[in-house]
Amino acid sequence: MKPIVVVTGKNGQLGWELQQLASSFQDQYEFVFTDRTMLDLGAPESIAPFFNSVKPQFFINCAAYTAVDKAETEKELALTINATSVSEIAASCAKYQTRLITISTDYVFDGQGKAPYATDTPTNPVNYYGYTKAIGEQKALENNPNTVIIRTSWVYSTHGNNFVKTMLRLMKERPEIKVVADQQGCPTYAADLAEAIMQIVNASVKGNNRSGIFHYSNTGTTTWFNFATAIKEMAGLTCSVLPIPTEAFPTPAKRPAYSVMDLQDIATVFGLELKEWKNSLRKCMQLLHD
Numbered sequence: 001m002k003p004i005v006v007v008t009g010k011n012g013q014l015g016w017e018l019q020q021l022a023s024s025f026q027d028q029y030e031f032v033f034t035d036r037t038m039l040d041l042g043a044p045e046s047i048a049p050f051f052n053s054v055k056p057q058f059f060i061n062c063a064a065y066t067a068v069d070k071a072e073t074e075k076e077l078a079l080t081i082n083a084t085s086v087s088e089i090a091a092s093c094a095k096y097q098t099r100l101i102t103i104s105t106d107y108v109f110d111g112q113g114k115a116p117y118a119t120d121t122p123t124n125p126v127n128y129y130g131y132t133k134a135i136g137e138q139k140a141l142e143n144n145p146n147t148v149i150i151r152t153s154w155v156y157s158t159h160g161n162n163f164v165k166t167m168l169r170l171m172k173e174r175p176e177i178k179v180v181a182d183q184q185g186c187p188t189y190a191a192d193l194a195e196a197i198m199q200i201v202n203a204s205v206k207g208n209n210r211s212g213i214f215h216y217s218n219t220g221t222t223t224w225f226n227f228a229t230a231i232k233e234m235a236g237l238t239c240s241v242l243p244i245p246t247e248a249f250p251t252p253a254k255r256p257a258y259s260v261m262d263l264q265d266i267a268t269v270f271g272l273e274l275k276e277w278k279n280s281l282r283k284c285m286q287l288l289h290d
């Protein structure tokens with residue numbers, strides 16, 4: 001019997017990338033990809049019956065309430081999906097000896113750091129989305145010791161809505177765009193994160209079941225402005241990209257000013273080869289172009 005790997009959020013950026021990758025692992029694992037019709041994280045009571053019928057060996061939770069600004073007003077739903085349901089998932093994982101891999105965010109940090117955040121840097125979210133994800137992390141670790149939390153940042157893919165696709169659209173429509181230049185972080189190509197997740201699953205099958213909090217993004221540090229400029233250059237577009245301060249682009253949810261994460265732990269513990277952000281952006285841009 002092949003180990004059963006459940007992946008939630010199959011139509012999201014990361015879930016979709018895992019679906020693309022799954023064909024390379026079909027001999028080793030039986031994948032069950034879910035969307036909200038199969039497992040609704042807005043209804044935590046549906047989680048225990050799901051586990052009872054599927055009894056997975058691995059549960060990769062890519063589903064989340066990810067509308068950062070909307071979360072400031074849709075608080076109850078954001079908390080249910082990102083915290084209450086993660087807590088229930090972890091409790092079910094403990095019951096069925098399931099290894100849980102659940103995805104969290106750089107937005108658990110307050111952005112006041114000056115050097116990459118270590119995995120044990122205290123969390124102090126500045127927006128409600130970050131708060132819900134921080135509670136989800138806590139509950140996941142409390143309820144199931146066999147949990148890997150992967151904090152990631154600035155995720156993009158060829159699939160779904162993201163900064164790269166929005167920039168490409170705006171740069172084609174307008175002669176000039178303004179982009180925030182005083183928030184620092186690092187982009188993550190969802191395809192790279194999907195590969196890292198499958199390496200963590202493979203490591204577990206070989207006996208490496210290290211648990212806890214890990215950070216994964218591409219490597220390097222950039223700003224949204226520099227990210228946009230790289231997108232423009234790689235696409236060969238002529239639109240002017242102008243830097244602006246955060247105050248000039250008010251949003252309902254505050255964003256951390258500095259959100260670069262230290263990636264050393266995940267690379268060392270699971271033997272991952274990290275990827276430089278511009279190289280990964282180039283790969284994604286190539287696929288978008290093809």
Ligand SMILES: NC(=O)c1ccc[n+]([C@@H]2O[C@H](COP(=O)([O-])OP(=O)(O)OC[C@H]3O[C@@H](n4cnc5c(N)ncnc54)[C@H](OP(=O)(O)O)[C@@H]3O)[C@@H](O)[C@H]2O)c1
Pocket residue numbers: 008009010011012013014015035036039040041042043061062063064065066081103104105106151152153154155156160161
């Ligand atoms: N995107 C980023 O920049 C970013 C940054 C840091 C961390 N993260 C984290 O990385 C993970 C993956 O993010 P992503 O970019 O792939 O997100 P995404 O593209 O927004 O996808 C989220 C997925 O969650 C699903 N979902 C939402 N509500 C649900 C519900 N009630 N029941 C079941 N599924 C539900 C969505 O389903 P529908 O397709 O039906 O809406 C979607 O498939 C998330 O944990 C996110 O918090 C993302």
